[in-house]
C-alpha cells in the first residue's frame with residue numbers, strides 16, 4: 391500500500407497548482423475564495439469556460455471529449471490543489487461529476503460526442519431531476535411520466551430540490567415511461583433541455599437565505615427521442631450507476647476544502663479566545679483527527695483503485711464526511727458564541743462560518759441520507775440481508 395503520491399504525480403500537482411495560482415491570483419481573482427453555490431453565476435460560468443479551454447475542467451475524462459485522461463490519483467490531486475488555491479464551487483458540478491460520467495458509461499457514441507465536449511468546455515450546465523415530493527430516499531416511487539410522441543419524448547410531472555436548475559441548460563430526469571409499472575421497473579432516464587415552454591423552474595429558499603435549489607415542473611416538456619440513456623423502461627440501471635459516481639470518486643478529494651473550513655474555525659477560536667476553553671480545544675483536536683483519518687482513508691482507497699474501480703470501503707465515505715462536517719458546523723457556532731447568531735448589516739446574508747453550520751445540516755441528507763447510507767454499507771459492503779422493502783418485488 392502506498393499512502394502517498396509518486397514523483398510523477400507530484401509533477402502533475404506542481405503543474406496544476408501553478409496554473410490555478412496564476413488564474414485565481416490574476417484574471418479570476420474576483421471568484422477566488424467564494425463559498426456560496428449561487429454567488430456570481432456569470433463569472434463562475436466564465437470560470438468554467440476558462441477551465442475548459444485550458445483542459446482543466448474534467449481532468450479524468452478521455453482527451454477525445456475534452457479531458458486529460460488523468461488517473462484517479464491525479465483527479466484527487468487536482469481537486470486538492472483546486473481547494474488549496476481557493477477555487478469557487480463549480481457551477482457545473484452536476485454536469486462534471488454526475489451527468490458526464492454517466493453519459494460516458496451508458497451513452498452511445500453519438501450522445502458522448504454531442505454532450506461531453508459541451509460540458510468539458512463549460513458551455514452547457516446541468517442539473518439533476520431525481521427527487522419528487524413523494525420520492526426521495528424511495529426513488530423508485532417516481533411519478534413523473536414520459537411517453538413517445540412522434541420523434542420526441544413528452545414529460546409531465548414535478549421534481550423537487552433541483553439544485554442549480556436556474557442556471558442550467560440541461561436536466562437529466564428519471565420518468566415512468568411504462569404505464570402501470572411500479573418500483574424500479576418501467577422507468578427511463580431522459581436528457582431534457584431546460585429552456586423550453588414546458589419546463590418551469592421555481593426557487594425554494596433555504597435556511598441559508600440562498601435559493602440553490604428549486605421545484606421543477608414539466609408540463610408537456612419535450613426532448614428528442616434520441617435523448618434517452620440506456621433503453622426505454624430500463625432507466626433504473628442508469629440511475630443507480632449515476633449514484634455510484636455521486637457517492638464515490640468525486641467525494642474523495644473533499645478533505646482539502648474541509649481543511650480550509652477547519653482552519654477558519656481554528657482561526658476564529660484563536661481570535662476570540664474560545665481556543666482557551668478546554669472543551670472547545672478537545673473538539674477542535676477531535677475534528678483534526680477526523681480530518682486526517684478521512685485523508686488517509688481516501689489515500690488507502692486510492693491504492694486499491696488502480697484498475698479504476700473503488701474499494702467497497704469507499705461506500706463508508708459519504709456517511710463519514712457528512713457527519714464530520716455537520717459536527718464541524720456545530721463546533722463553528724460554539725466557537726463563535728453569540729456572534730454567530732447575528733448578521734452584519736441586518737440582512738439575511740450570513741458570514742462564512744454560520745453559513746457553514748446552516749448548510750452542513752444538508753450534508754447528511756443529499757446524495758443519500760445517513761440512514762440510507764447505513765443500509766448501503768450493510769447490504770452492499772458487508773453482504774448483510776436486505777431490509778424488508780414492502781411490496782417491491
Ligand SMILES: Cc1cc2nc3c(=O)[nH]c(=O)nc-3n(C[C@H](O)[C@H](O)[C@H](O)COP(=O)(O)OP(=O)(O)OC[C@H]3O[C@@H](n4cnc5c(N)ncnc54)[C@H](O)[C@@H]3O)c2cc1C
Nearest residue numbers: 518519520521526527528551552553752755756757759761
Ligand atoms: C442541499 C440539497 C440539494 C439537493 N439537490 C438535489 C438535486 O439537485 N436533485 C435531486 O433530484 N435531489 C436533490 N436533493 C434531494 C435529496 O436527494 C433528498 O432530499 C434525499 O434523497 C432524501 O429524500 P427526502 O428529502 O424525500 O427524504 P425522505 O426520503 O422522505 O426521508 C425522510 C427521513 O426518513 C429516512 N428514511 C427513508 N427511508 C428509509 C429507510 N428505508 N430506512 C431508514 N430510514 C429511512 C431518511 O433517512 C430521512 O431521515 C437535494 C437535497 C438537499 C438537502
